[in-house]
Amino acid sequence: MRATHQQKNDPLYVLLISVHGLIRGEELELGVDADTGGQCTYVLDLAKALADHPQVGKVDLLTRLIEDPDVSADYAQPEEKISDKARIIRVPCGPKRYLRKEVLWPHLDQMVDRCLHYLRQQGRLPDVIHSHYADAGYVGRQLSMLLGIPQVHTGHSLGKPKLERLLSSGRKAEKIEKQFNFERRIAEEEALVQHASLIVTSTRQEVELQYGMYNRTDPKHFRVIPPGTDTSRFLPPGRRPISSTVEQSINRFLDNPKKPMILCICRPELRKNIKGLVTAYGNNPALQRRANLVLVAGSRENIRELEKSQATVLTDLLLDIDAYDLWGKVSIPKTHAQEDVPEMYRMAAKSRGIFINAAFTEPFGLTLLEAAACGLPVIAPDDGGPRDILANCHHGLLVDTLDSNAIGDTLLSALTDRSRWRKWSKSGVLNVKRHYTWAGHVDKYVKEVFNLLHKQRKNLRRKQIATHNGKSQIPLAQHAFITDIDNTLLGNREGHEALVDWLRNNSGYNIFGIATGRPLESAVDILRKNRIPIPDVLITSVGSEIHYGVRCIPDVGWSNHIRHLWRREYLLEAMKEIPGLKLQAAENQREFKISYIVDPKKMPALDEIHALLRKEHLHAQLIYSHGEFLDLLPIRASKGHAIRYLSYKWGLPLANFLVSGDSGNDIEMLMGDTMAVVVGNHSEELTYLKGTNRIYFAEASYAHGILEGMQHYKFGAPANAGKATGETQPSRASKKKTHHDVDEKVI
Known part of the structure; x- marks a missing residue:
């Protein structure tokens, strides 16, 4: 494990x-679809540039593994x-086939889990997690919360301004939502604004307006922190000859290929406003006489x-070209390679042409920098990043891209003034x-990250959080100890104090x-009252919730997992028909738990309740305890399921878990491949498990029994083992219990 202080x-x-x-890493297939564009170039160039920096030791670019014959x-x-310090790591996320980003959302929890497995194999946690776009923002935010690692985020484009521009263009809200899944995306962007330690933007306008x-x-x-451009690839014409293959791929569509080029390179998606550009060109005969239109749309x-x-x-593009009868004036090459793009810029610059970005909204506009480096002036949206880029590079004009007539007039003006064109070309380079x-x-970037880590260390010292620089120790731990609280961990003060000594002596790898x-609130309260450290993992409300550490970070993946077939409102409605039940107080109700007080004389048998729920196509576990309480949980929720989920999520074998309990509610987590300990004061309902493989029945009670079990399994280095054989009466605090302070039996 690395040093505790960065x-x-x-x-x-x-x-x-x-x-x-x-x-x-090489030959990016830019424009192959709406998802493979400037962001892919940005993250790859950032990874390479970071790896070249002397203060960066390792860069991993995590993305989705795709097995698809297409x-x-x-x-x-x-x-x-x-490079020597940078890798692309691909992990499975949902179906093997390629998926567009809008349908990836239900599968992102799998990417979180696979990333945790990967980090366990590395034996080292990152210093910072930098996510790109809202979907990666979700993955990064979960990892950041689970691991205690600061998150840096770059949005690339944002849902709210994009939605606003699409609505302004006349599209229907329902169709927009169906295509782009804006509700989920914007909700995650709101969460990222609150959580991320640092948000990197390309322009001040992006911060203020978007x-x-x-x-x-x-x-x-x-x-x-504006991104860069690779000036070794993007050069003005004359530095190297232009590929005849590229020239032919464009010129074959044109009647007069010697005219200046209006070059547009973008993905074939609605927000890029190709239709508006063709309309501008089609409605402006003077522009048609002056220049050819070259559309490289994926x-x-x-x-x-x-x-x-x-x-x-x-399809609309081809129909519009036909409607305006632009054949011979518009070039639409079918394919192009990544290395062809600089050639196209140089070809347009050589023709004394113009590059245009006609998008409705543009958070930054990397193509505007590429064009500038090639000496090609630009026309760009009067929105987002282009305002800053043109203010710095002085190599073109801004235009309202919602107005096709304005696009046409601006293009014609830019192409007509040759002196101004030359000035723009030199300024851009x-x-x-x-x-x-x-x-x-x-x-x-590196300076900002070190400042961020320095502030984090100061905050941790101020809050006296004694962790590995604030990071969770779970990903690198080799063993796990999970115990019930009432009548197991607690019940004898001398015992639980000895167990606390064990925890302190075995921190770091357990x-x-x-x-x-x-x-959760009750569990944290009773632990604090008994001066027991807040656990790394808190499985509460009978296994329906998982939280982590002193900040009680919720495990969103677990919530999403147990949500399967859980219809809380419908269950509440159906249970109204059953006599002998009264809802418990609001503090005992949870998102994934419905709790009742029972009149056993009036409540029907559990089989009858199950039958009623099945008739209504509803699914729930029924947990009946002490003849007076009934809980409804999702069918996937239980202590045992939660422990198995943790084993999978964190990549720690189930055989490395030591679990301890005292009652029937613990049976599921005691069974299987774990090292199970049943304390000496256990209830009779566990007696039948005696003799079962990997379940040890301790003679000592309460925490002394746990320590005895640890000695049996040679688990860690038990502190003060001599105490583990003693038994004393339960403490006064353990005698008085409320419904949720006792273990329950799953029916």
């Missing part, structure tokens, strides 16, 4: 997360080396085989090197957890 001269380990699209086998490789649309944004959490073999939204955009290099970006019928 020093300023320690090399950083940065975990980048970018979930969607097609990402590989895409390259490159995306099915679990690991790809980018993130300004979200609730409770804190300006202190934002840093404007790659296609057969439009009919494309994803529906792309096929719609391209000079200023992109001055303001937008990856080396400069990473210098600022997870400490509780599994109890108590709700």
Whole structure:
């Protein structure tokens, strides 16, 4: 395990997360669909630039593993080396086939779990997690909360401004939601604004206007660090000859290929506003006489085989070209390689043409920098990143891209004034090197990350949180100890004090957890009253909730897992028909637990209640205890299921778990591959388990019995083992119990 304090001269380990699209180290397939564009270039260039920085020791770019005959086998490789210090790591997330980003949301918890497994194999946790776009933001936020690692986030594009622009263009809200899943995306973006320690943006406008649309944004959490461009690839014309293959792929569509080019390179998606650009060109005969329009809208073999939204955009494009009779004036190459893109910019610059980004909304606009580096002036949206880029590079004009007539007039104006064109061309080449290099970006980035880690250390010292620099020890732990609270961990003060000594002597490589019928608040309260450290893992409310550490971070993956077939409101309604039941107080009700007080003389048999629920197509576990309490839980929720889920999630074998309990409620977690300990004061309902493999019945009671079991299994290095044979009477505090302070029997 690495040192507990990240020093300023320690090399950083940065975990980048970018979930969607097609990402590989070489020959990016840009424009192959709506998800494979500028973000893929950004994260790959960032990974390479970070790996070149002397203060960075390791960079992992985590993305989705894809096994699909329709895409390259490159995306099915679990690991790809980018450089000596940087790798692409691919993990499964949902179905094996390629999926567009809008339908990935239900599968993201799997990516969280697979990332935890990967980090366990590394034996080291990242210093910072940097997520890209809202889907990776969700994965990064869960990992950040679970591991205690600060999250950096880059949005690339944001749901609220994109939704607003689409609505302004006349699209129906229902159709927009169906296609883009904005409700889930915007909710996650709101959560990221609150959680992320640092949000990296490309422009000040992005902070003020776009993130300004979200609730409770804190300006202190934002840093404007513009990305760079690879000036070794993007050069003005004349530095190297232009590929004849690229020239032919464009010129073959044109009657007069010597005219200046209006170049547009974008993915075939609605927000890129290709339709508005064609309308602008089609309605402006003077512009048609002056220049050709070159539309590089992704790659296609057969439009009919494309994803529906792309096929719609391209079909409309062809119909509009025909409607305006633009054949011979518009070039629409079918395919292009990544290395062809700089050639296209140079070809347009050589023709004294213009690059146009006609998108409705543009958070940044990496293509504007690429064009600048090639000496090609630009027309761009008067929105988002282009405002900052053009203010720095002075290489073109802004336009309202919702107004197609304005687009046409601006293009014609830009192409007509040759003196101004030359000035723009020179300014772009000079200023992109001055303001937008990856080396400069990473210098600022690394400085901000070290400042962030320094602040985190100060906060931890101030709060006296004695952890590994605030990070969770769970991913690197080798064993786990999970115990019930009432009549197991508690019941004898001398015993639980000896067990606390054991916990202190075995911290670092052992997870400490509780599994109890108590709700979270009650569990934390009783532990604090008895001066027991807050556990690494808290399984509460009879296994229906999992939380972590002193901050009680909820395990969202567990909630999503047990939500299966759980219809809480319908269950409440159905249970109204059953006599002898009264809902307990509100503090005993949870999202995944419904609790009743029972009149056993009036309540029907549990089999009858089950039959009623089945008739209504409802599913729940019924937990009846002490002849007076009834709980309803999801069918996947229990202490035992929760422990098995933890084993899977954190990549720790079940055989490395020592569990202890005293009553029938603990049977499920005592059975199986765990090292199970039944304390000496156990209830009669556990007696039948005697002789079962891997279940040890201690002679000592309460925590002394747990310590005896640890000695039996040679688990850790039990502290003060001599105490483990003693038995005393239960403490006064353990005699008085409420419903949720006792163990229950699962029926």
